[in-house]
Amino acid sequence: MQPFPFWLVSPPTQPFRSWETALSREGWTVTSLAAYETFAAQAGQVRAGLALLNWPLLGPAGQPALSRLKSKAPLVSVLLTGPRTIPQDRIVRYFDAGADDFIPLATPAALLVAKLKAHLRRLLPEFASAKDRVQSPGGIIRLDRSKHLVEIRETAGHKLLKPHLTPTEFRLLATLLERPGAAVERSVLLQSLKSATQDLLVRPGTVDKHIESLRRKLGEGRVKIEAVYGVGYALRD
Amino acid sequence: MTKVLLADDDAGLRALLSHVLEGEGYQVVAAPDGREAWRTLKDEGADLAVLDVNMPGLSGFDLAKKIRKDPDLKNLPILMLTVRTKTRDQITGYERGADDYLPKPFERKMLIARLRLLERRILRK
Numbered sequence: 001m002q003p004f005p006f007w008l009v010s011p012p013t014q015p016f017r018s019w020e021t022a023l024s025r026e027g028w029t030v031t032s033l034a035a036y037e038t039f040a041a042q043a044g045q046v047r048a049g050l051a052l053l054n055w056p057l058l059g060p061a062g063q064p065a066l067s068r069l070k071s072k073a074p075l076v077s078v079l080l081t082g083p084r085t086i087p088q089d090r091i092v093r094y095f096d097a098g099a100d101d102f103i104p105l106a107t108p109a110a111l112l113v114a115k116l117k118a119h120l121r122r123l124l125p126e127f128a129s130a131k132d133r134v135q136s137p138g139g140i141i142r143l144d145r146s147k148h149l150v151e152i153r154e155t156a157g158h159k160l161l162k163p164h165l166t167p168t169e170f171r172l173l174a175t176l177l178e179r180p181g182a183a184v185e186r187s188v189l190l191q192s193l194k195s196a197t198q199d200l201l202v203r204p205g206t207v208d209k210h211i212e213s214l215r216r217k218l219g220e221g222r223v224k225i226e227a228v229y230g231v232g233y234a235l236r237d
Numbered sequence: 238m239t240k241v242l243l244a245d246d247d248a249g250l251r252a253l254l255s256h257v258l259e260g261e262g263y264q265v266v267a268a269p270d271g272r273e274a275w276r277t278l279k280d281e282g283a284d285l286a287v288l289d290v291n292m293p294g295l296s297g298f299d300l301a302k303k304i305r306k307d308p309d310l311k312n313l314p315i316l317m318l319t320v321r322t323k324t325r326d327q328i329t330g331y332e333r334g335a336d337d338y339l340p341k342p343f344e345r346k347m348l349i350a351r352l353r354l355l356e357r358r359i360l361r362k
Contacts, residue, residue, distance in 0.1 A: 092350040100358060111324050114331035122359055
């Protein structure tokens with residue numbers, strides 16, 4: 001299982017050096033970064049993680065940047081750090097924008113570790129199960145691999161459909177949901193079919209057949225599997 | 238409506254915080270000490286617990302430890318309020334199971350903000 005990602009997004013100064021040492025002593029692998037943009041790009045690639053982010057690195061457009069990050073990576077906990085003198089109103093606004101905590105710079109390393117463990121008690125079960133759950137960007141389709149369950153919210157959160165999919169269709173849908181909105185190459189879909197059926201002789205035309213079946217089961221609602229000429233298929237909602 | 242158990246042996250503070258929390262849309266059940274808080278949790282349940290640390294009989298620390306050991310209550314989100322601001326006390330609070338720790342005195346908006354954070358973090362609202 002991949003390790004849980006930790007980031008320390010800050011200049012390489014104190015107290016961050018002491019904090020990094022303390023976290024490493026816990027056996028946690030910490031990625032230290034000096035730029036917010038690098039962290040945001042990495043955070044967008046994972047399902048869950050935890051970051052200590054030095055406040056000034058967010059820049060003047062801090063709150064919208066944070067909101068954008070959290071909408072792309074809701075299970076990445078972002079703990080802002082800064083001086084105790086920051087007005088409480090401002091801290092609350094950053095909480096509203098998506099920050100998950102505020103850690104004063106004067107926090108001793110031992111207390112920081114205790115606080116992070118409190119966050120991890122809640123976050124790690126999510127991390128363990130997060131990779132089992134995917135959903136479309138609009139939240140209309142939700143798929144849970146561990147339960148082999150698909151839910152489609154058709155109308156503004158009211159009607160919930162649970163189409164019965166074969167293992168092959170389920171695998172195809174999961175593959176499309178891993179890159180929502182983007183075209184997934186036919187070769188990638190074919191490989192997922194071969195994994196689902198354990199049949200190395202599956203022919204390329206079988207992808208189209210199963211996509212048609214999947215389209216029928218997903219219905220005529222807001223979710224569409226569109227053919228992308230020369231590439232493969234894309235799932236859009 | 239999110240139900241909050243508020244445990245504090247200071248009657249004035251208990252009344253003030255109950256009023257503040259109700260004004261923010263929470264349903265509040267208040268308890269004057271740790272033992273009463275435990276009975277309330279077992280009988281009525283709650284969605285969040287706000288616990289003072291320095292309570293007679295069963296302290297907030299010991300109450301948190303009891304909550305974490307109980308199979309029905311072990312996932313209850315806990316915010317601790319306390320005048321005990323020393324590092325060692327805060328670490329103890331987290332080790333006993335607190336999700337967050339707010340030293341007294343605190344601003345009302347920070348209490349509400351931290352409760353909302355807990356809800357978001359734990360209840361994913």
